[in-house]
Amino acid sequence: MQSVCVFCGSASGADPAYVETANALGRLLAAEGLTLVYGGACVGLMGAVADATLAAGGKAVGVLPDFLRRKELAHPRLTELHVVSSMHERKARMAELADGFIALPGGMGTLEEFCEIITWAQLGLHEKPCGLLNVQEYYSPLLQFVDRMAGEGFLKETQKGLVLSSDTPEGLLATMRAFEPIRVAKWVDSRAKA
Numbered sequence: 001m002q003s004v005c006v007f008c009g010s011a012s013g014a015d016p017a018y019v020e021t022a023n024a025l026g027r028l029l030a031a032e033g034l035t036l037v038y039g040g041a042c043v044g045l046m047g048a049v050a051d052a053t054l055a056a057g058g059k060a061v062g063v064l065p066d067f068l069r070r071k072e073l074a075h076p077r078l079t080e081l082h083v084v085s086s087m088h089e090r091k092a093r094m095a096e097l098a099d100g101f102i103a104l105p106g107g108m109g110t111l112e113e114f115c116e117i118i119t120w121a122q123l124g125l126h127e128k129p130c131g132l133l134n135v136q137e138y139y140s141p142l143l144q145f146v147d148r149m150a151g152e153g154f155l156k157e158t159q160k161g162l163v164l165s166s167d168t169p170e171g172l173l174a175t176m177r178a179f180e181p182i183r184v185a186k187w188v189d190s191r192a193k194a
Contacts, residue, residue: 001129001177003035003061005098007113008045009106010073018105021135022048025104025169030058032173037098039090040064040082042075045104050075063093091116100176101130105138121162122155127181131164131172139165158184 012019026049029036036053039046040062050060059079066083068074074081082097084090091113095101103114118130132139146163149155161182166172 001034001099003037003098003100004029004173004176005037005094005101005117006049006104007101007106007110007117008038008049008104009110010039010041010044010046011107012044012048013105015136017136018045018138019048021133021169022104023052025049025102025133026052026054026058027056028169028173029053030056033058034173035059035061035079037061037063037094039094040075040078041068041073043073045106047075049104050078054078061097063090063097065090095120095126098128100128100179102133102172102176103131103139104133105135111142118162121182122159124183129164129176129179130162131166131176133169133172134165134167137167156184158182 008022022045030053036050036058038050041047053060054077061080062075062078063082063084064074065087066085069083082093084093095117101117103110120126121130134140143165146160150157150160159182164175164179166175
């Protein structure tokens with residue numbers, strides 16, 4: 001891995017541990033020589049992880065839709081800023097620039113971005129590691145839901161391994177580096193009629 005895309009909130013969250021972990025992740029990415037790829041904003045956890053990466057001498061690459069740039073949300077000190085035309089283009093560009101994906105806590109946008117990149121992995125569109133940074137057990141209900149999906153037959157048991165997790169940045173990066181791509185045919189029921 002040379003670059004990691006971080007999905008995270010444009011808010012800081014109620015628990016100070018969220019910002020502390022975003023700062024720790026940014027410092028770790030810089031220390032490991034990994035380029036941060038993220039949504040390009042200067043607010044919330046997005047701003048925190050970028051600030052920490054840059055302050056530690058790392059590289060931070062933002063991808064921001066023009067309508068958000070016009071609202072003056074662009075981080076002013078990034079290594080690179082890619083301005084794109086839509087949220088769809090933003091996700092595609094971040095996926096193109098990154099060798100792995102981490103979700104810090106966030107809202108619906110963060111959840112949507114992470115679920116889409118996991119879906120792309122499930123469909124075999126990429127073989128990059130995808131992990132949840134489970135700060136204060138924020139993502140534990142989602143991990144339980146992934147178990148339920150498999151238990152109810154909507155996800156193959158082996159595909160649960162596409163969703164990596166750890167409660168520390170160091171643990172998650174180590175898990176991501178050890179990740180072996182999971183190649184399983186997507187289609188669960190061959191009896192389904194077209």
